[in-house]
Amino acid sequence: MSNPTLPDGLAQPLERFYQYLHSEKGLSLHTQRNYRQQLHTMAEHLATMGVKNWQQVDAGWVRQLASKGMREGMKASSIATRLSSLRSFFDFLILRGELSANPAKGVSAPRKQRPLPKNLDIDEVTQLLEVNEDDPLAIRDRAMMELMYGAGLRLAEMISINVKDINTFSGEIRVIGKGDKERKVPFAGKATEWVKKWLKVRSQFAKSEEKALFVSKLGQRISHRNVQKRMSEWGQKQSLASHVSPHKLRHSFATHMLESSSNLRAVQELLGHENISTTQIYTHLDFQHLAQAYDQAHPRAHKKKDD
Template identity: 80%
Template sequence: MTPLALPITLPKTLQQPLDRFYEYLRAERGLSLHTQRNYKQQLQTMAEYLVHVGVTDWQAVDARWVRQLASKGMRDGMKASSIATRLSSLRSFFDFLVLRGELSANTARGVSAPRKKRPLPKNLDVDEVNQLLEVNEDDPLSIRDRAMMELMYGAGLRLAELVDVNVRDVQLRSGEIRVIGKGDKERKVPFAGLAVEWVGNWLKVRKEVAAAGEPALFVSKLGGRISHRSVQKRMAQWGQKQAVASHITPHKLRHSFATHMLESSNNLRAVQELLGHENISTTQIYTHLDFQHLADVYDKAHPRARKK
C-alpha cells in the first residue's frame, strides 16, 4: 500500500487509539524501537487509507475492510511478506482495543495474508556440475567428498538421507541404495555410472578413516558418522576450489538432479518416485520444466498452433 500523495491528518477517533497503543508498546510491551517504528508506519498508512475512503472510526473496520486493506496492498505491488507484516500489526492493535474494551471483537483475526511464494533454489547447469565433480585428488577425504557429491547428484538424495546411509545399505553391483526418507519411509534409489565408481573408490579407502565397528557409509576425519554441517561445509569449499560460480549446497545438487532428470525424461511421476515425494504437487513445485520444451510441445500438439 503506497502512501497517499498528500499527508492526511487523522481524526481523533483514529489517532487517539493509535497513540494509546504506541504508548502501550513502549511502556508495557517493551518492544525495540525498530519494531515500534514498524508498527507505527504500518498502522499510520492503513489509517490514512481509511480516511481517504471515508472510514473515520476503528469500530467501523470490519472483516470486509480488513480484506480491502490487504487487497490494496496487493494492488500496489506489495510482497506477500509485507502484507503479512501489515496485517500482523493490525491484529496486535485490535487485540489491544479489545483488551481495553474499545472493540467487541478482533475483526482482523479472520483475515489471512496471501501465501508467500515458495522460492526455488537455483540449480546448477550441466557444465557447472561437471566442473564441480572434476575432483581428482587421491587422499581419502577428497575421495569421500567426491563420492558424496556424485551420490547427491547421481541419486538425488536429501542431505539427511546421505548422512544416514550405512555401508550395508549400498549394493554396488545392482546399483541400488536403501534410504530412509521423510516420515521414516524406506525406499530404494538407483544410482549408476560415476556415482557407483566413486562410491566404490571410497569403500576401498574408507577403512583408513572409519572407526572400528562404525556402520555409516560416510565418516568424518574422526572416524564417526559425518555431520550435516560438515557435508555442507565441504561441498561449499569444493565449489570454491573448483571455481564454480554458484554457491554449492547439498540441496542444490538434489535440485539439479531433479531438474536435469525432468528436462531429459519429461516423466514427472518417475522423478517424484526418485525424489521420494509423497505428493506429485511437491515435485511440481520443486522442479521446473524447460519452457522452450513446453513451447515446442504446444506448437506441435495444439491444432490451432500448427502453421498451415
C-alpha cells in the same frame, strides 16, 4: 485532530489509538510512525470503498486489504506487519468497548517463500565433479558428490546410509527420509562407478564395527558439517564461481531431472516429497520451458500451417 481526508468514524478512533501508543504503550517513535503509516494507508483504501467506520469492517474487508498489498507487490513480511498493526488497533477498540470481536484475528498473511539456492548448471556440475585424484579422501568426496547429484539425496539421508543399504549391482539405495519414511532410490553411471571406487579404499579408514558407507578420516560416520565443509572446498578448488553445498546438488538434481523429463510425479518420488506442491516449489522451471512443453504436447496448441 482527525485527518480531514478520512470520515470521522475512521479517523477519530485512529487518533485515539496513536495517543494510546504514545502515552500508555511507550513505543518508539519509529514504531509509532510505522503503525500510523500502515493504518492510514488501510483506512484510506476503506474510505474509497465507502466504509464510514471501523464497525463496518469484517474479515472480508481485512482479506481485501491483504490482497491489495499483494497486488501492489508488497513482500509477505510487509503484509504481515500491516495485518499485525490492524490486529493491535482492533484489540484497542475492543478494550475501549467500541468493538466486540477482532475481524483481523483469523486472517493470515501469505507465507514467506523460502529462498531456494540457485542450482548449478550442467557445465558447473561437470566442472565440480572432474575430481580424478587417487587420494582416498578425494575418492570419498567425489563418491559423495556423485551420489548426491546422481540420486538427489538430502544430506541427512546420505550420511545415514550404511554399507548394507546400497546395492551397486542393482543400482538401488535404501534411504530413510523425513519422518523415518523408507524409500528406494535408483543410482547409476558415475555415481555407481565412484561408490565402487570408494568401497575399495573405505577399509583404510573405517573401523571394523562401523556400518556407515561414508566415514571420516577418524573412521566414524562422517558428520553433516564435515560434508558441507568438504563440498565447499571442492567448489573453490575446482574454480566454481558459486558456492557449493549439499542442498545445492540436490536442487540441481531436481531441476535438471524436471527440465529433461517434465515428469513432476517421478521427480516427486525420487526426492521423497510427500506432497507434489513441495516439488513444484523446489524446482524452478522457467516459463519459456513450460510454454515449449505445452506447445509440443497439447493437441489444441498446434497452429495450422496455413494460418
